[in-house]
Amino acid sequence: MHPTRTALGLLALLAFSISPTLHATDRQSGPEKFAQLDYLLDTPTETRLASGAPGPVYWQQRADYDIEVTIDDRAQRLIGRETITYHNQSPHSLRYIWLQLDQNRFRPDSDDMLTKTAPDFEQFPYKTLANLLTRQDFEGGVDLKAIEDANGKALNYTVNKTMLRIDLAEALAPGEQFRFSVAWEHNIIDATAVGARGGYEYFEADENYLYEIAQWYPRVAAYTDYQGWQNKQFLGNGEFTLELGTFEVAITVPADHIVAATGVLQNPGDVLSRKQRQRYEKAQTSTEQRFIVTPEEAKQNESSRASVKKTWRFRAENVRDFAFASSRKFIWDARMAKSGSRDVLAMSFYPNEAEPLWSQYSTPAVAHTIDVYSRFTFEYPYPVSISVNGPVGGMEYPMITFNKPRPYKDGTYWDVRQKPDDKTWERSKYGLISVIIHEVGHNYFPMIVNSDERQWTWMDEGLNTFLQFVTEQAWEEEYPSRRGEPEKIVEYMISAPQVPIMTNSESIYQFGSNAYAKPATALNILRESIMGRELFDHAFREYATRWKFKRPTPADFFRSMEDASAVDLDWFWRGWFYGTEYVDVAVDNIALYQLDTGNPEVEKAWQKTQKDEREPTLGQQRNAEAETLLQRYPQLRDFYTESDEFSVTPWDYAQYEQLQQSLTDREKALLSVDKNFYAVTFRNIGGLVTPLPLRITYGDGEVEELQIPAEIWRRNANEVTKLFITDREITGIEFDPYRSTADADTANNAWPRKPETSRFKLFKEKEEPNPMRRDEQEKWEQPIY
Amino acid sequence: MNRLSLIIFLALLVGAPGALAHPWHTSFAELGWNDDGDTLEVSLRVLPEDLETALTWRRGETVVLADNPDVRSQTLAYLAERFLLHSESGEVFRPGRLLGMEIGHDAAWLYFTIAADTGLRLSLYNAVLMDVEGTQTNRARPLWLAPRDTLLFTAARPEQSLWQGR
Numbered sequence: 001m002h003p004t005r006t007a008l009g010l011l012a013l014l015a016f017s018i019s020p021t022l023h024a025t026d027r028q029s030g031p032e033k034f035a036q037l038d039y040l041l042d043t044p045t046e047t048r049l050a051s052g053a054p055g056p057v058y059w060q061q062r063a064d065y066d067i068e069v070t071i072d073d074r075a076q077r078l079i080g081r082e083t084i085t086y087h088n089q090s091p092h093s094l095r096y097i098w099l100q101l102d103q104n105r106f107r108p109d110s111d112d113m114l115t116k117t118a119p120d121f122e123q124f125p126y127k128t129l130a131n132l133l134t135r136q137d138f139e140g141g142v143d144l145k146a147i148e149d150a151n152g153k154a155l156n157y158t159v160n161k162t163m164l165r166i167d168l169a170e171a172l173a174p175g176e177q178f179r180f181s182v183a184w185e186h187n188i189i190d191a192t193a194v195g196a197r198g199g200y201e202y203f204e205a206d207e208n209y210l211y212e213i214a215q216w217y218p219r220v221a222a223y224t225d226y227q228g229w230q231n232k233q234f235l236g237n238g239e240f241t242l243e244l245g246t247f248e249v250a251i252t253v254p255a256d257h258i259v260a261a262t263g264v265l266q267n268p269g270d271v272l273s274r275k276q277r278q279r280y281e282k283a284q285t286s287t288e289q290r291f292i293v294t295p296e297e298a299k300q301n302e303s304s305r306a307s308v309k310k311t312w313r314f315r316a317e318n319v320r321d322f323a324f325a326s327s328r329k330f331i332w333d334a335r336m337a338k339s340g341s342r343d344v345l346a347m348s349f350y351p352n353e354a355e356p357l358w359s360q361y362s363t364p365a366v367a368h369t370i371d372v373y374s375r376f377t378f379e380y381p382y383p384v385s386i387s388v389n390g391p392v393g394g395m396e397y398p399m400i401t402f403n404k405p406r407p408y409k410d411g412t413y414w415d416v417r418q419k420p421d422d423k424t425w426e427r428s429k430y431g432l433i434s435v436i437i438h439e440v441g442h443n444y445f446p447m448i449v450n451s452d453e454r455q456w457t458w459m460d461e462g463l464n465t466f467l468q469f470v471t472e473q474a475w476e477e478e479y480p481s482r483r484g485e486p487e488k489i490v491e492y493m494i495s496a497p498q499v500p501i502m503t504n505s506e507s508i509y510q511f512g513s514n515a516y517a518k519p520a521t522a523l524n525i526l527r528e529s530i531m532g533r534e535l536f537d538h539a540f541r542e543y544a545t546r547w548k549f550k551r552p553t554p555a556d557f558f559r560s561m562e563d564a565s566a567v568d569l570d571w572f573w574r575g576w577f578y579g580t581e582y583v584d585v586a587v588d589n590i591a592l593y594q595l596d597t598g599n600p601e602v603e604k605a606w607q608k609t610q611k612d613e614r615e616p617t618l619g620q621q622r623n624a625e626a627e628t629l630l631q632r633y634p635q636l637r638d639f640y641t642e643s644d645e646f647s648v649t650p651w652d653y654a655q656y657e658q659l660q661q662s663l664t665d666r667e668k669a670l671l672s673v674d675k676n677f678y679a680v681t682f683r684n685i686g687g688l689v690t691p692l693p694l695r696i697t698y699g700d701g702e703v704e705e706l707q708i709p710a711e712i713w714r715r716n717a718n719e720v721t722k723l724f725i726t727d728r729e730i731t732g733i734e735f736d737p738y739r740s741t742a743d744a745d746t747a748n749n750a751w752p753r754k755p756e757t758s759r760f761k762l763f764k765e766k767e768e769p770n771p772m773r774r775d776e777q778e779k780w781e782q783p784i785y
Numbered sequence: 786m787n788r789l790s791l792i793i794f795l796a797l798l799v800g801a802p803g804a805l806a807h808p809w810h811t812s813f814a815e816l817g818w819n820d821d822g823d824t825l826e827v828s829l830r831v832l833p834e835d836l837e838t839a840l841t842w843r844r845g846e847t848v849v850l851a852d853n854p855d856v857r858s859q860t861l862a863y864l865a866e867r868f869l870l871h872s873e874s875g876e877v878f879r880p881g882r883l884l885g886m887e888i889g890h891d892a893a894w895l896y897f898t899i900a901a902d903t904g905l906r907l908s909l910y911n912a913v914l915m916d917v918e919g920t921q922t923n924r925a926r927p928l929w930l931a932p933r934d935t936l937l938f939t940a941a942r943p944e945q946s947l948w949q950g951r
């Protein structure tokens with residue numbers, strides 16, 4: 001940087017503040033990036049208000065279920081009968097009711113099976129082959145036995161793959177109820193071989209089964225103000241949305257099974273032994289974790305083969321779904337957890353194969369999740385929260401979650417602080433804690449804040465993944481979270497093809513990054529760098545509270561966050577949720593301007609210093625020794641030879657006098673201010689507008705940090721010049737020192753430029769191997785060929 | 786059923802079961818030429834449990850992902866099958882050296898090199914972990930290009946043009 005102190009007069013300098021350079025580009029301009037969302041959002045109505053809150057005529061349907069279900073442990077078959085009371089609370093008359101038959105996904109003629117496209121056989125995943133063979137042999141699908149009205153009269157119905165339409169003899173008017181029953185059966189799938197949300201796991205060693213039963217009963221599809229019937233076919237990947245209601249479920253299983261389910265056990269006296277009952281009661285007042293079935297008892301139970309059955313009765317209120325698990329292998333532990341002022345019974349059910357990891361971490365992770373999420377949203381409204389270990393990778397249902405990670409066969413598990421050699425990954429401690437936090441967290445989004453997973457996956461996965469990150473970081477310092485920190489999203493943000501988060505599509509490219517990681521990171525950035533924690537946390541809690549047990553859409557979220565914070569975030573939603581640009585800001589140019597005081601004594605001295613500071617050229621240096629003509633013939637010297645160009649002349653004084661007379665006192669005072677004016681140019685290479693967190697280093701070594709709001713880009717989104725006025729010399733400026741913006745190219749973030757090395761070179765330069773492993777590693781440490 | 790119809794039959798049924806609640810299988814590679822310009826230096830980040838699964842399947846018995854000579858040589862052999870350069874005339878350049886690995890819970894980083902003839906146009910075949918997850922998405926960033934020129938590899942398109950030759 002070269003300081004300039006050219007003919008900048010006082011007025012010229014004061015007029016100078018931001019001088020945008022216009023670049024021709026096809027990107028959105030600043031005004032376009034900062035335009036209000038308007039037409040992109042649904043028009044507000046009295047159902048969904050412009051503030052983002054539910055309106056006075058907001059409505060949603062309701063479905064209450066009474067279910068009797070039996071698990072046939074010999075045939076791995078489920079036999080069920082349900083009575084559904086459907087409440088039409090909409091202002092519309094309905095001529096039919098749609099139900100979901102998710103199990104039909106396993107029929108050979110389902111869309112899920114038929115729409116699979118051929119893979120590249122070189123890439124053929126091994127797992128797929130096992131999946132394939134299992135599914136080929138499996139007789140899947142719902143076997144409908146009867147569909148009747150309340151009087152036992154058969155109803156007309158039509159099955160369209162995973163959807164079932166029941167035709168009503170008379171239209172169901174607004175405010176009316178319709179009661180009907182369905183009897184059905186279906187085979188339970190082997191969930192260890194097929195990626196399913198429920199199914200069984202068979203344990204060869206002791207010849208026992210463990211059942212995780214989900215998406216198992218014919219469920220009433222959602223009917224909403226924004227979508228009508230949500231009756232898209234179930235392809236296995238998209239999740240679902242359902243109506244809230246009360247469930248009374250009677251589950252009949254072999255008498256030696258232990259059952260975990262959505263809701264509260266109604267008949268412990270019928271199904272628990274006296275000892276178990278006492279422990280169960282004690283756990284409900286204990287903040288210490290207790291076993292209701294100990295590992296030893298569960299082990300013993302494995303060899304039992306009850307010939308009789310027992311029926312477990314559960315009741316759950318205000319839930320949108322019901323799932324359960326059953327096995328004679330279950331260990332059962334429990335403790336009371338706090339959610340604000342409410343008490344919640346946190347429980348875990350797992351086989352001995354999950355030990356010792358599960359008794360140590362599962363229930364604590366459930367309790368921790370409820371504690372943190374409650375602070376960010378609302379008090380957990382249900383009486384229990386359950387984590388079950390079984391074959392399902394990670395899946396959420398109201399009050400109950402299925403979580404797969406187990407330790408290695410010898411009972412050890414991986415912890416980053418342990419020696420790695422005898423531990424294994426998939427069964428790691430952090431893997432388990434993270435999946436429990438995520439799945440239990442889903443109770444809030446979307447089980448209670450009932451957004452539509454089929455349409456907007458990000459509304460539950462994105463918000464939940466954001467809070468999962470917060471909860472993980474509150475578990476322990478430097479918890480190894482896989483997503484959340486801005487720098488982790490960069491690789492996705494710069495990749496192509498990519499679609500906006502707000503793409504309402506079932507074929508989103510790079511689904512996990514799009515629907516989970518990007519919105520989660522966006523919210524983290526919004527909280528930490530744009531709104532600040534206080535404003536963000538209040539607005540987020542307001543959104544959650546407004547839509548608790550209701551159905552929000554994206555516009556309700558966007559509007560609520562602004563409504564409760566007075567922060568205009570339209571540019572943020574537009575950039576992060578409706579766009580695919582990324583953040584890359586370069587600190588491009590720095591110019592120093594100083595005031596021309598007009599005083600010839602000051603200015604000429606300054607000019608002389610500038611000249612003296614210049615190094616002589618090579619020619620000047622080499623000629624220095626040689627005698628010049630003037631040295632040989634002094635008579636050639638004249639007035640100009642002798643005169644110093646920097647000496648102050650009477651003419652200079654006269655000019656200065658004139659200037660002084662023309663200035664007001666205020667202007668004179670300004671002229672005498674000794675300040676540095678730095679014009680710093682920032683270039684927006686990535687296109688996504690961002691605040692500019694800056695670290696400025698001064699000549700005296702002091703460091704200052706400040707943040708320029710994103711609105712600096714509102715006139716020109718490609719390049720802005722910002723003026724800094726300081727007493728001191730600036731020796732360095734760095735953009736985004738804390739990696740808080742997801743900036744894609746950090747090589748251009750600093751002036752003067754900081755040399756950047758590739759990750760590879762950094763690795764090679766690292767002189768010491770990891771100290772944890774150094775001793776044993778040094779012996780063999782060398783490249784492998 | 787002859788071989789071809791078997792394949793067609795399988796193709797109808799195959800699909801990625803996916804980890805249902807967590808469709809999250811990505812890798813990321815940073816690519817740069819060494820100072821002599823004849824060797825590609827690769828830093829590859831993978832999900833540790835997915836790599837462990839791939840090595841386990843490849844060997845047919847449980848492999849525990851840890852940094853030791855045995856796992857290193859298995860990893861290098863695995864990379865030699867799934868991360869390689871092709872020239873237009875069909876030459877293949879495979880990873881030759883695995884300099885090291887850094888294994889954490891959130892990621893495992895592998896550092897390896899591929900010696901190649903940079904006089905040729907080269908494409909990168911990156912099918913790492915596509916044998917474990919049908920939904921695997923691999924990204925690679927050539928450091929000599931702008932960030933937006935990151936390459937994306939999926940099962941449908943596991944090969945991308947990388948280098949135009951000198």
Ligand SMILES: [Zn+2]
Binds near residue numbers: 461464806
């Ligand atoms: Zn999820």
